[in-house]
Amino acid sequence: MNRKLEVKDLITIGVYTAIYFVVFFMCGMLGYIPVFMLLIPFICPFVAGIPFMLYLTKVDRFGMVTITGLICGIMMFLTGMSWPPIFTGIGFGLLADFILKSGRYQSAGKTVLAYTVFSIWLMGAMLPLYFMRDSYFAAMIPTYGQEYVDILMAYTPAWSFYALTVTAALGGLFGALLGKSVLKKHFIRAGLV
Amino acid sequence: MPRELMQSSPAQGRFSLDPRSKLLLLLTGSTILIAGSPQGIMTYIRPVFVLLPLALLFLSGRSRVAGRFALIYLAALLAEQVLLPLVSGLGGFLLVAVLGILTRFIPSLALGYYMVSTTTVSEFIAAMERMRIPRQVVIPFAVMFRFFPTVLEESRAIGDAMRMRGIGGIRLLKNPLTMLEYRLVPMMMTTVKIGEELSASALTRGLGNPVARTNICRLRFGVVDALLSAMAVAAFACFLTTV
Numbered sequence: 009m010n011r012k013l014e015v016k017d018l019i020t021i022g023v024y025t026a027i028y029f030v031v032f033f034m035c036g037m038l039g040y041i042p043v044f045m046l047l048i049p050f051i052c053p054f055v056a057g058i059p060f061m062l063y064l065t066k067v068d069r070f071g072m073v074t075i076t077g078l079i080c081g082i083m084m085f086l087t088g089m090s091w092p093p094i095f096t097g098i099g100f101g102l103l104a105d106f107i108l109k110s111g112r113y114q115s116a117g118k119t120v121l122a123y124t125v126f127s128i129w130l131m132g133a134m135l136p137l138y139f140m141r142d143s144y145f146a147a148m149i150p151t152y153g154q155e156y157v158d159i160l161m162a163y164t165p166a167w168s169f170y171a172l173t174v175t176a177a178l179g180g181l182f183g184a185l186l187g188k189s190v191l192k193k194h195f196i197r198a199g200l201v
Numbered sequence: 202m203p204r205e206l207m208q209s210s211p212a213q214g215r216f217s218l219d220p221r222s223k224l225l226l227l228l229t230g231s232t233i234l235i236a237g238s239p240q241g242i243m244t245y246i247r248p249v250f251v252l253l254p255l256a257l258l259f260l261s262g263r264s265r266v267a268g269r270f271a272l273i274y275l276a277a278l279l280a281e282q283v284l285l286p287l288v289s290g291l292g293g294f295l296l297v298a299v300l301g302i303l304t305r306f307i308p309s310l311a312l313g314y315y316m317v318s319t320t321t322v323s324e325f326i327a328a329m330e331r332m333r334i335p336r337q338v339v340i341p342f343a344v345m346f347r348f349f350p351t352v353l354e355e356s357r358a359i360g361d362a363m364r365m366r367g368i369g370g371i372r373l374l375k376n377p378l379t380m381l382e383y384r385l386v387p388m389m390m391t392t393v394k395i396g397e398e399l400s401a402s403a404l405t406r407g408l409g410n411p412v413a414r415t416n417i418c419r420l421r422f423g424v425v426d427a428l429l430s431a432m433a434v435a436a437f438a439c440f441l442t443t444v
Binding site: 013014015016018019020021022023024025026027029030031055058059062071075076078079082085086087088089090091136137139186190194195198 | 227228231232235236301302305306309310311312313314316317336337338340341342343344345346347348349351352353356378381382385386388389390392393396399400403404408409
């Protein structure tokens, strides 16, 4: 069970990461419609749960999900979403790998948990917005006045970051359950898993 | 957003940068634009990084895209100046969120667009190998880029097939979960099959060999690269002093 990653595994990672990222990215495009912007942390992990649960049935080595996280993070960086996703991708990918390992890559419950945890990686894209929130608003004071900026700050409280994180995790959880049921309905019957 | 993430054939036009300096610019640019404060010395540096992606896109013959990015950015800036003081309540919240994200992300997204639309896959892989990134990362990356077009192509073919059988349109929009199932499941099945075949073929051709691979791409780090990289490093240093 503890063999090293072979080239065959690396190709598997590439194939499934491509499917996952395309689905993820397509859902992310919905964010260009302003109303959907705040729903992105839920929609992306929810829909992408279907390909990812299929991917997890093929994962049987430690490190595969970490590499997927790293690659998705780099892709976010390359498409202009700054670099924190690279680190959240590695971090939450590692956590997911540990969870999978503790279930010996067989436990169904652990795969659901692993995807739920892994989904939080996308919050990396939101991190800079919150870290630099103070400076952003501070720059607005001269133009709009302290009072108005205070009101604006109240609209985007720091706890909304945690709320979004929970939303992402929930999206992951429901996505994992959706993915599992789709797998059962189609892939297991077709003998692909 | 690009239809095809990264091109497989080289772009036309004389102006081109080394992928490594593009990466450096992207790192500096996205950090400064998204997370940087708009005060102090950054008052002068930020506009440079707002204009830079537009100039780069223009120089590489993508003036229409550059124009579109500039238009969205200007509209967001204008809205921030004019609309924000007028609205309050829930509308104000949405507006702050949307405009804040637009003004910070658009220039960075333009830079990202420049990166992926002017770099070929082999150039990028060559650059990664030059930077001594381990093959545990390089190989999945190469496979992934090989697969992006496949996934999109299969997905389009499945859309066509569904339309031919009269599945799709308004009826499915009412039921998004069914639509997801109808589109994703066949796409995943075909793509996974192709993936298995690709894996077998790549292994037969010796991808599993533990030797250093060669690459026909020639990377040149020219004068423009050096200048832009120096600028990026200087800007990053300024950014660090403001943090």
